Amino acid sequence: xxxxxxxxxxxxxxxxxxxxxxxxxxxxxxxxxxxxxxxxxxxxxxxxxxxxxxxxxxxxxxxxxxxxxxxxxxxxxxxxxxxxxxxxxxxxxxxxxxxxxxxxxxxxx
Amino acid sequence: xxxxxxxxxxxxxxxxxxxxxxxxxxxxxxxxxxxxxxxxxxxxxxxxxxxxxxxxxxxxxxxxxxxxxxxxxxxxxxxxxxxxxxxxxxxxxxxxxxxxxxxxxxxxxxxxxx
Numbered sequence: 154x155x156x157x158x159x160x161x162x163x164x165x166x167x168x169x170x171x172x173x174x175x176x177x178x179x180x181x182x183x184x185x186x187x188x189x190x191x192x193x194x195x196x197x198x199x200x201x202x203x204x205x206x207x208x209x210x211x212x213x214x215x216x217x218x219x220x221x222x223x224x225x226x227x228x229x230x231x232x233x234x235x236x237x238x239x240x241x242x243x244x245x246x247x248x249x250x251x252x253x254x255x256x257x258x259x260x261x262x
Numbered sequence: 263x264x265x266x267x268x269x270x271x272x273x274x275x276x277x278x279x280x281x282x283x284x285x286x287x288x289x290x291x292x293x294x295x296x297x298x299x300x301x302x303x304x305x306x307x308x309x310x311x312x313x314x315x316x317x318x319x320x321x322x323x324x325x326x327x328x329x330x331x332x333x334x335x336x337x338x339x340x341x342x343x344x345x346x347x348x349x350x351x352x353x354x355x356x357x358x359x360x361x362x363x364x365x366x367x368x369x370x371x372x373x374x375x376x
Binding site: 157161183184186188194195196197198201203240242244248249250251252253254255 | 302303304305306307310320352358359361362364365366367368369370
């Protein structure tokens with residue numbers, strides 16, 4: 154079967170750095186997405202990785218290792234507004250997205 | 263503002279009643295999707311449509327039906343609602359066949375079945 158694993162919840166301090174991990178086992182791989190979802194709102198797109206390595210976008214970076222079935226989202230200089238759930242999703246061989254349950258990130262002052 | 267519009271925003275429905283959740287997009291995306299999101303679970307795909315006139319079943323299609331008469335609209339119908347269908351429903355759209363294109367989401371419909 155297909156499976157995406159992420160930690161359920163993480164806590165970090167304002168101004169610090171946090172790494173949210175995602176491991177996957179899917180039928181085929183056509184890229185990995187990270188989305189941010191604030192409570193009560195829709196998911197919004199953050200990043201896409203299809204090749205191994207690190208993609209940087211401002212305070213957010215996303216890393217992929219296809220051989221390990223592993224990705225992480227790195228958030229730097231954390232701000233209170235970064236408190237949200239972060240969703241990992243893999244595009245499988247049928248071009249559908251398989252979603253993890255999400256990681257709830259709590260930022261403390 | 264361009265994007266996806268869902269209606270209603272929220273609804274309380276008696277079990278056994280039928281209901282249609284509406285979804286309209288103005289981005290001219292060929293693919294559209296319906297998901298449900300429940301606490302502790304990831305987004306689960308109910309039905310999808312890769313292009314107008316075609317639909318497909320996702321992971322949890324039972325109790326739901328969809329139609330795709332044109333590019334912009336993708337309504338989801340619950341024929342006879344049951345309490346287990348209480349959930350937040352998200353409609354999304356994307357360009358089909360382009361792996362790097364993300365899905366864009368509507369604001370969701372919060373549905374309670376009593």
